[in-house]
Amino acid sequence: MYKSRRSGYAHGSLWLNFPSLPVLRFPLLLAMVFSLASLSGCGAGRFLQCGASSTCPSGITPVATSQTIQMQSATYSVAESANSVVLTVTRVGGSVGATSVAYSTSNSTAVSGTAFTGTTGTLSWADGDGAAKTITIAITDQQLTQGSQAFTVTLNSPVGIATLGTVSSAIVTILDNDASSGNSSGNPAGFVQFASSSYSASATAASVALTVTRTNGTSGAISVQYRTVDGTAAAGSVYRATTGNLNWADGDGASKTITVPLLAQTPFTGTENFAVILGDTTGGGSLGNPSTSVVTLSSTNGPVSLTIDNQRGIRIRVTNSSKFSATITGAPSSSINWTLNGVLNGNAQLGTITPNSDGSITYTAPAVVPTPNNVLILTATSATSPVATDSREIVVLNPIPTLTGITPQTTNPGSVTVNLTGLNFLPTALFYVNGTATPVTWVSPTQLTASLSLNTPGNYLLQVANPDPGYSATGEVDLMVNGTPPATPLTPQAASRFLDQATFGTTSGDIQHLSNIGYQAWLNEQFALPNVSHVPYIDQELQVDVPPICAANDVKCNTALYQTTNDNDGIAQSFFIQAVTGQDQLRQRVAYSLSQFLVISNNNGSATMQQPRGFGTYLDVLENDSFGNFRKLLEDVTLNAQMGQFLSTLGNEGQNAAAHADENYAREVMQLFTIGLYQLNADGTNKLDGSGNLIPTFGNADVEGLASVFTGFSYNVPAGAPDNYTPNDSVDWSNGSSNVGSMVGFELLPMKSYASHHATSAKSFLGVTIPASSSSDPNGDLKIALDTLFNHPNLPPFVCKQLIQHMVTSNPSPAYVARVTKVFQDDGTGVRGNMQAVISAILLDPEATNAAAAYSNPQAGKVRESLIRYLEWARAFSAQSYTGGFEIGSPEGRQYGLGEMALRSPSVFNWFQPGYVPPNTSISAAGLVSPELQMTDVVSVVGYINYMEDAVGADSSSFNNYGLDVFSTYSAELPLASDPQKLLDHINLLLLAGSMSADLQQRILTAINSVVIPNNGVQNDLNYALITRVRLAVFLTVSSPEFAAQI
Amino acid sequence: MNKFDRSRRAFLRSFSYTSLAGMSASPFLLRMQALAAQTPQPASGYRALVCIFQGGGNDGHNLLVATDQTSFNAYTQARAAAPGLAFSSGQLLSVSPKTPQFGHTFGLNPYLSGLQSLFENGKLAFIANAGTLIAPTTKTQYNANSVPLPLSLFSHANQSNEWQSIAANGNLTDYRGWGGSFADQLQGQNSTPVLTCISTGGNALFLAGESTTQVSVSQNGLTPISGLYNDIYGQTGASSSLASVLETSEANLFAKEYEAVLQRSVKVQTQLASAILPAGPGGVANPPASLDSVAPFKAIDTTLATSLQTVARIIGARTSLGMTRQIFFVFHNGYDTHDGEVTTHRARMNELNLALTYFDQVLTTMGLENDVTTFTSSDFGRTLTSNSDGTDHGWGNHHIVMGGAVKGGDIYGQWPIIGSDQQNDVGYGRLIPGISVEQYAGTLGKWLGLSQTQLNSAFPNLANFGSNPLLGFMG
Known part of the structure; x- marks a missing residue:
């Protein structure tokens, strides 16, 4: 059955590129897309959404669409005496393309055949049909006092362009009309309920009135409580919180009215809502249905409204x-x-x-x-x-440039003028020789010339890029300078292996450059590169992603955009853009390593999602401080507002006698960020007591003491524009407690201290006691706490060993850890915590650089994280983004995806823990750990291979066809493809530092050779064969267990 | 054997390593074989355990609340600083255990109405104040450090490991869980032993055994590697190349063990694909949709229910796979409620209520309600006192056991007295457990079919809890 799902599909995009192949395949392709959607039921939103919670079959690439079909309401109610209930199904996000959806009923407390007529069917929309459809279900009037009953109507199996929206089912409540008796007369007291489950009003109206009816009896005096509940609208700004009782006299069957005053305090755009709920009844009255009514307020209540169906704006290349x-x-x-x-x-x-x-x-x-x-x-x-x-x-x-050729391709040492031919070169095009920016002269969109002085024989890799906006680089092309190349400090293999440890992936130019200048010079270059902030990109992505577009001075709009959006696309895109195309590779790799034990997460549903720009500041902190001092890193992490939110330092109250201080950050900053649970020797091994037991570094009393230090910190709300806000401690503090404020900009700033909320009691932790004080000194206490952690003897080995594990090897020798620890303790100039010195010590240690020793030791190295495997592919083959946004979406899906994503781990414990021992393996038998194997299981290994098959096979048409934004043209590899061994050597050097086993090489060569190069003189057939060879060779390499290990 | 045996696993492991290294019959293996030989032949029929792990530490103080005046006052007072954290007596759902608890009365979390019904119908029981212990522990002993204590109490990683592993010694590098340990003894009764231990939540220590290797599944069972069954980039012959690449002999341990997972995946996927029941019509009914009863009335997340559906679909394949004993692990994350607890915990309780109610209905429909026992476990309990917006890491906790074989409608273990400075309170209402994980686990293991000898072997500290340490909650 798998066969039929995929035939004609996986290579479908190729037919578009090589039209000499049978033309009939094209309509077949479109037909396949539709049938795939129907088979998979795959959630295809803007991005690939085949995550753990959806049901994408293997290798199925969802169609990119924002169209959804959903129930208009998640709840319906109908009187038992009504003959039927009508549910409305809407098509949202456009009407382009045909689509249909099936529906069915299922029993809950109401039973099909007794209370209603079970129904199934299909709703269909033609191309261009955006109208709502209805489902009608017959209701049976039962002459019993059965109480209200419910059943469910579910939409399923969407076919065609649209997918199911969030409201894919509705609950229908059948209201009993045979009410029970509620009073001494024996006659029914009746039900009370809202006349409607929804009301709407203009926000500018003075009030909104809701009607409550009494039905099925009027006997006796009854009453019902009611109160308002916040929805998206907050009481006090949009409406006035209202509670009360409604009273009916005996025999009174009239409807009553609840009036909720509306406040024009805070203007808003779009709609907001709140609810009114009915509560306890007296006098025997029963609560009917609906007992809740949602009031929707519209900011503009004109008779005509217009909505652009596309839910978001776009990034688009010229x-x-x-x-x-x-x-x-x-x-x-x-x-x-x-x-x-x-x-x-x-x-x-x-x-x-x-x-x-x-x-x-x-x-x-x-x-x-x-x-x-x-x-x-x-x-x-x-x-x-x-x-x-x-x-x-x-x-x-800007457009994606292509470099198709250079002349000359070989030259003698000395000056040479190189003509670069290609497509889409901009006058501002950038030019790189071995990864180093070099002046170039623009002649035309198809030609550049560069005057180079190349005195040293050897290979030079030339690359062209168009700059931002939409930075995009070409593949690399070889220029050979004749003669015998001088001995370089490093072999290409050694350079490639070093780049595996120090970057997100190896490129040919980086190999050339590093092997020419050596490790230390390369490190110095990297240390000198400035950091690039993620916040501006996220800011722009929010504007594109989350209409309406805010005016700069529209505080309400900007507050909603920046502080309640729950949109974490921007940080993901910015991460990928910089990881794939950024020059500051060492900084990013170190920051990523830090992010895996100084963990913060914006995985779906977490509070940190609410402030996407603020979330970006956390990665900025890690990157900024990667090359600074660990003490500053620790302080910046501690005071980062999103860390404050994630581990609940933010708004931690220190002066409430009825509560204790929140212990979340106090515990994890010790356990995970700085000193760990057990006392360590300088070489990272555990200290043991006389009985051979581990010695804890801290007890719960230390946690309680330190928790009091981390009280009294909350948002730092900036004064002035755009809201001309005057900071006010009492307001700003409580904004911290409630997570989301009404001012703009505080999510970007480190938290500040609020002395009146900081504990003044004595604080004892780790052998230090801050005595009780009559005056509150949050910043002074914080300094003592962070200094204590920073100077703890466990900190250097704890931090250094984890950095080694993330970058070099899972099981460093104690001596290796000790060597790095020593540098952390003192960089040679008396400074503790110098990160540049520590990083150099990690990467330049013989245990890291000695390839021969590592390759001959089966216990060396580590499992290469799946996310890094993907990035290595993208960098090695100069992957490009069709939209310029590297819209990879949510790659953390395990069933189809990488099974992890930066800054989205399930908890503060990351995707895996540093001490993980895979049970029943040669690794456990050897007493070793393999942290990355904790997230590796029989599901994730398959998800990775299927995901990579699509990634490796994508091309420039894949975004429009399948939503796959990132692709490679393999321009540097195509010229090699007619010589299988040469092609494989090239891939081997890039991805495996030349270490691929002869056995694996033979197996991949067999596959390459099976693709026959045609000699029929048809260029497209030839192109097809060549790119198929490249893709197969790359896919098989990235799928291989050898590539899963970084040795 | 040392009465307080912390190092036993390291001891066992050292022998198992040598056996893996090539010794044909290590003392450990011989002992295991001897134990297996003593195993009584299993009763006919199928039995399964389903562990729901509440990741992050469920707030048991808000699962089941003692509502007698003294207890309820202490509860209300301790949580007063966090608005809405303490339920009012009107909100709580009344439950009355069959066995009196020294005058305590009880109210169940208001969002667990389905569990209230199951309790009343005798299909669900609560276990009071269970947690990681090496030996019975009093507050005096705790303060004097005069009894061995689990390592790294109150730490997520360690305590969730200790809950799942077979002895409470807290070493993060321990790698045997009690589910896996049960399976080591029982997998020989299954025709497809590789499917004895199944996780819907990734690799779980709970299911790690000495000889058993767990299998993870996703909601579709297991997805095949597409390239093994289809053309790759139009090349129909490439499947065999991919297959050969995935079985290249590897010397490096990391490449080798990654490959082992791949190969296991290929094998297991084939076995499961043909047997697993479909979701929905013709198979296991889909979980129902439901709304939170509190504004803004969001749909209740059905991920947990869907995981249990997957479990039911695999259980439905027991006959064709020849399974008589299975152990499942289901992860339910999101219980670490340091802040925003009122909203977060309500969501978890809604999900749990929906999922357990649904799973009971599914099993009843399948006629398996007496053959499958579902139970909760979690990192730890939480503080009784609030930090004004939530609660912090605790120790002892209340748990749920569900199934037709459970002697339901009752609370097992002694209900702890709560309030400031009580005999079992080590600060802010962190409870010293009255029942050890091994007692809880052993009771489940006995029902699953382990002999007393096997239980004593699996749980080295069990004997510390008296001559009859098992609890009476399984029929």
């Missing part, structure tokens, strides 16, 4: 196209005017808008990136009601 559509409600016959920065239908500079027959429009980006601002606003407006309008952001990016 000359590429993308479709948009909009839906008008209230005046459906109105035509829609589309503008770019206010210009109707755009123009050559901004890009053009052309209508399609289905009512949508196609935006085509201009030939060059607009200046001075490459961020455009696309606006759709109702022609008849200009007040109905909606906008999305479009970010126009």
Whole structure:
């Protein structure tokens, strides 16, 4: 059965590139996409969503679409006496393409055949049909007092372009009309319930009125309590919190009204909601259904509204196209005017808008990136009601360049003028020789020239890149300078192996450069490279991703955007962009290693997701401090507002006698970040007491004492723009406690101290006592605590061993750890915690650099993390992003994916722990650890291989066809593909530092050779064969167990 | 044997290493074989244990609340600083254990109405104040450090390991769990031994055995490696190349063991694919949709229920796979409620209520309600006192056992007296457990079919808890 799912699919994108192959395959491909969607039921949102919680079969790449189908409401109620209930199903996010969905009923307390008629069916939408559909289910009137009953209607098996939305099922409550008697008369007292489960009002109205009815009896006096509950709207700013009782006299069957005053305190855009709930009843009255009603407030309550169906804006490269559509409600016959920065239908500079027959429009980006601002606003407006309008952001990016050839390809030592030919070269194009930026002259979009002085014989790797916005580099091309190359400090194999330990992956240019200059010079270059902040990218991604677009001074809008968005795409994209294309590779690899034991996570649902920009500051802290001093790193981590949120230092109250201080950070900063649980020798081994037992570093009393130090810290709310806020300690402190505030910018700043919330009691920890004090000194106490941790004898071996484990080997010898520990303790100038010295000591240690010793020792090395394996592929083959955003999405899916993602671990314990021993293995038998094997199981190994098959096989059409944004053209590998051994040697050097076993080489060569190079003179057939050889060789290498180990 | 045996596992391991290194019959193996020979032939029929691990440390103080005046006052007072953290007596669901608990009355978490029904119907019991212990421990002994204590109390990583492993010694490098240890003894009764231990939550220490290797499954059972069954980039012959690449002989231990996981995956996937029941019509019904009863009325997450559905689908394959004993591990994360506990814990309780109620219905439909026993475990309990927004790491905790074979409607173990400076309170309401994990586990192991000798072998500290250390909750 697997066969039929995939045939004609996996290589489908290739047919588009090599059209000489049978043309009929193309429509077949489209048909396959549809049937795949129906078979898989795969959640295909903006990104690949085949994670642990969805059900993507192997190798199925979801179609990129934002369309969803869902129930209009998750709850319905119907009177038992009604003959039927009608549920509404909506199509959201556009109407392009055909789609359908099945539905079925299932019993809950209501039973099919007794209370309702069980029903199944299918709802279908044609291409362009955006209308809501209905499901009608028959209800049976039972002459029994059975109470309210419920059943469920579930949508499933979406076919075609759309996927199921979040509301994929609805609960229908059948209200009993045979109410029980509630009073002495024996007659029923009746039910009380809302007349409707939803109300809406304009936010500018003075109040909203909700009706409560009494049904099925009026006997006796009854009452019911009610109160309001916050939804997205907060009491006090949008509406006034309201509670009370409604009373009915005996015989009174009239409806009653609950009036909730609305406040125009805080303006908002879009809609907000709150609920009113009914509570306890008296007098025998029963609570009917609905007992809850949701009030939706609209900021604009005009009769006509317009929504752009695309849920987000886009990043788009010049000359590429993308479709948009909009839906008008209230005046459906109105035509829609589309503008770019206010210009109707755009123009050559901004890009053009052309209508399609289905009512949508196609935006085509201009030939060059607009200046001075490459961020455009696309606006759709109702022609008849200009007040109905909606906008999305479009970010126009530079094109992807291609380097097809150079002349000359060989030259004699001395000066040479090199002609570079290719496509899409910009006048601002960048040029690299062995990874080093070099001046170049732009001649035309297809030609560059460079005057080089190449006096040393040998191989030079040339590469062209177009700069930001949308930085994208070509593959690397060889220039050979004749003569005998001088001996270099390093062999290419040694350089490649070092880069495996020090970077996110090896490139040919980096190998050449490093082998020419040696380890120390390379480290010095890396230490000198500045850090690139992640926050600006996240900021822009939020604007693209989360309409409406905020004006700079719109505090409410910006607060919602920056502080409640739950959008963690920006940090993921920024991580991948910098990991794949950034020059500061050592800084990133070290920061990533730190992120795995100084853990913070924005995995789905965590509070840290609420402040995406703030979350970016944490990775910035790690990267900034990677090359500084560990003491500063420790302080910056401790005071980072998102760490404060993640481990609940933020708003930790120290002066509440009825509560103790939150111990979360106090425990984990000791256990995981600095000193660990057990006393260590300087070589990282455990100290043992006289009986051979481990010696704890701290007890719970230390945790309690240290917890008091970490009290009295909360958000630092900036004064001034954009909200002209005047900081106010009492307000700002409680904003910290409630996680989300109403001001802009505090999520970016380190926490500040609030003396009146800091504990003044005595604090004892790790042998230090801060005496009780009449005055509160949070910063002074913090300094004592962090100094104590920093100077603890466990800290150097604890930190150094983990850095070694993440970068070099899972089981460093005690002597290796001791050598690095010594440097941590004193860098030679009396400084403790010098990170540059520590990193150098780790990477330059003989145990790290001695390849022969490592390859001959079966216990050397480590399992290469799956995320790093992916990045090694992307860097080795100059992977490019179609959208410029490296929109990889959520690669942490185990069933189809990498099984992990930076900064998204399930808990503070990372994806794996440093001491993990895989049971029943040769590793456990040898008394060794393998941390990365903790996240490696029979599910994840398959998920990785299937994911990599798609990644390796992607091309520039894969984004539009399958949502796969990252691809390689393998331009440097194609010229080698006619010589299988040469191709494999190249891949072997890049991915395995030349260490691939002869056995594995033979197996991969067999596969390469099985792809026959045609001699029919048809160029496309030849191209197809060559790229297939490359992809097969790369895929088999990245799938191999040998590549899973970094030795 | 040393009465307080902390190092026993290291001892055992040293022998098992030598056996792996090539010795044909180590003392350990001989002993295991001898034990196996003593094993009574299993009763006919199928039995399974399902462990739900509440990752992060469930707040047992809010699972089951003593509502007698003294206890309830202490509870309310300790949690007063965190609004909404202490339930009102009106919110709690009344449960009355069959065996009186020294005058205590009880209320169940208001979001566990399904569990209330199961308790009333005798299919669910609570275990009071269980936790990691090496020997019975009093507060005096704890303070004087005069009795061996589990290592690294109150630490997530260590305590979750100790809960899952077979002796409470807290060493993070220990790698044998009691589920795996049971399986070592029982897997020989299965026709497909490799499917004896199954996790839906990745590698679990609980299922790590000396001779048993656990298998992880995802919600679809196991996905095949596509390239082994399909063309790769249009090359139909490439599957055999991929297969050969995945079985290259490796010298480096890390490459070798990664390859071992791959090979196990290929093998197990084939066995499971043909046997596992489908989800939904014709197989195991899908979990129901339900809404939180509190605004903003979000849909209750069904991930836990879906994991239990997967367990049921695999149990449904027991006949075709020839399984008579199985042990499952299901991970339910998100219990580390230092802050925002009111909302977070309600979500977990809603999920647990939905999932257990659903699983009971599924098993009943399959006629297996008496053959499958489901129980909870967790890192530790939490503090009774609040930190004004949540609670911190504790020790002893209350747990749930569910199934037709459970002597339900009762609370096992002595209910702890709570409140400031009580006899079992080591600070902020962190409870010294009254029942050890080994007593809890041993009771389950006996039901699964382990002999007393096997239990004593699996649980080296069990004998420290008296001549009759097992609890009476299994029929």
